[in-house]
Amino acid sequence: MRRRLINSTLAVVLVVIAVFGISLVIVETRTIENSARESVQSEAVRLVSIVEGRLAGGERVESGVLRQQVTTDRYARVEIPGRAPIEIGSRPEGGLISSTETGEHGETVRVEESRATVSKEVGRTLLVILTVALLAVIAAVFLAVRQANRLTAPLTDLAETAERLGSGDPRPRHRRYGVPELDRVADVLDASAERIARMLTAERRLAADASHQLRTPLTALSMRLEEITLTDDPDTVKEEATIALTQVERLTDVVQRLLTNSRDPKTGSAVTFDLDEVIQQQLDEWRPAIRAGGRALARSGKQGLRAVGTPGAVSQVIATLIENSLTHGDGAVALRTRVTGNQAVVEVSDEGPGVPTDLGARVFERTVSGRNSTGLGLAVARDLAEADGGRLELLQQSPPVFALFLSMEGEQD
Template identity: 45%
Template sequence: MRRRLIVSTLVLSIIAVTLLGVPLAIVASWLVLDETHRRVQRDADAVAAAVQIRNDQGERIDEADLTRVYENQHVTVRYPSGEVVRAGGGADGAQVRAQARTSDGALVIVSTPRSEVDRQQVSVVLLVVVIGVLAVAVTVGLAFLEARRLSLPLRDLADRADRLGSGDSLPARRRYGIAELDRVAEVLDNSATRVRTFLDAERAFATDASHQLRTPLTALSMRLEEIASSARSPEVVEEEVQAALAQVQRLAEVVEQLLAAARSGRDAELGPTDVDEVVDQQLAEWDTAFRRASRTLVREGDSGLRARASKANLSQVVATLLDNALVHGDGVTTVRMSATGQSIVVEVADEGAGVPAELVQRIFDRHVSGGDGTGLGLALARSLAEADGGRLTLARERPARFAVFLRPVRDEAPPHRVVGGPA
């Protein structure tokens, strides 16, 4: 990437300097020649004026007078009588000439060597070339610094993504001062946090599974050993078979509970969750992203609400709705919390164009998106809400307002976590 950026910048700078420098050199050369013509003409007019003054005084201008003033030029004065006065160097080679006449008819011719003009033109062209080379060098230097400034963060992000793919889910929390790269870094950090949460959940699930399955499996093994040792006693075999079947049924129930917990992303219980804490946490996490997009996050409604839901699931649902409002919405995004007789309601609304009419009925379907997204966010958010016994709906189409309905916390004791054991 760095090489491509430097080479492309070099090519563009050479093209720009060429397009600007060539016309500039041509115009500068023409200006040098034009200024020389004007200067020679001014000198011719000045000599003619001096000759006229001398004529009015009854005198003739001589070669010494002309040489003293115009030693670097060739001056010729032709009087009407045929007298010629010459001064200065020879007039060999190409010359830049100018002439003037006095009122008495005297002709004054002033010339300067064209070689002097050529030297001045070459000097101007060389100056333009030097400036162009310096401009290209400075541009390439700046491109090198910018390429280094961009490539190093990209390499770091690639390493972080590789580590994340290898299971290192510790967020780096580094920022680079470039909005786009900082956004990628923020997404990687959020992904690392979520991956860490998922890994912890998987480890917890594996631990719980081994713990809850070990006891019924041990009991079942013991029953089977009893059956094997009592093969000659039908009464004992039947009794042990019934006990083994009971343990199998118990084992099946434990497996079902574990699978339900794994599918809902929680243990086999839903404790009271402080809705304010979850919403405030998400608002704090998303505030930077909204401010970078010149957007505003506003929190309204009731406080002190508690719902029977998984904190992780509710956090993910709110995060998905805020991300959806940031990407697809516009204006102020408002998170409003309220309590009805049957539900705790969390609403996320923005001031954008809303959901297109053709997507309203399918907005929560998988792979359905109003932009370039994957179309999985809202579908997963609805699944998480439903896993906690709630629901996620599109409360208003334009501007879009989504509402999450959660079960309120009542006075009854929360359900206990189920742990498998012997029958």
């Protein structure tokens, strides 16, 4: 493209120079010839007037007097009746420009000039025109190269930007080039880069959230399946299988919720539900794992609460808090329910060292962890709580007390 731009610009300049240059040469040649012809004629008229003046005054017409009136490189011949012709200068050879004038006393003056003199003048003019044309071509080449670089460099840069987008690097470059059309393309590419970056971030976040949210139900499900493999009692097998099926339903609900949130984060499915039922479900699922670790799991506080939210999401939040206590805490794990204002509160605590002082409220930020974990658990749990209008807070760092606040349905007894 750069070469085509330069060639097209030069072609236009050369055509313009050719058209105007040829026209200028023709006009200047004619002007020089006419000027030379008029000059010869004027000189002939002047010589005739001088000769007439001297003849009228009875003076002699001599070549010495006339020679001073004839331009160098010109030839003049004066013929007076009854006298010998007077010649001034050398008669030129080749093409001539001449003029003959006749006076009142019958005298004749002829002035001649070689056409070579005119040709030299035309040659000098042509040389000037060619020099100007050459300078114009050089200037055109410089401007064409500069303009081509100005246009092709941004196009090359935009192509590199598009290639970066295709290779998975969605960072916008925010470069502008002073050309409205190219700046418009750059705006579109930067906007596309930002959209792609948001999409990639959402996809990565969905993958991270999915892996973390699915891990807890799968862990609980695997524990139930292990219980089934370790017992020969049909009643126990049936009971554990029933719980496992419930966990599979929860797992399906988690997957469905993740897909729904990935398509439209604003879509919610908050309903009024029995908070005791959700808590009891989590107690039943986590009690075997807690006991296997030589620890206790207890529930206290007010019962019969009905909260507003998504049961699956609330189950996931409580499961995350219990799992954190099992993994990072120590001693007994306690669940306590209470009412504050028009909100139901589920507190989960243990007897461990709690959250490090340097973390504090940052424990809910993604990738923030004090125990070499992913740092996603509490962040995802807070997102789930806030999706239905609730909130998750750290009420006490040591020993740790996490509280899930949920809206309630009407007044509680």
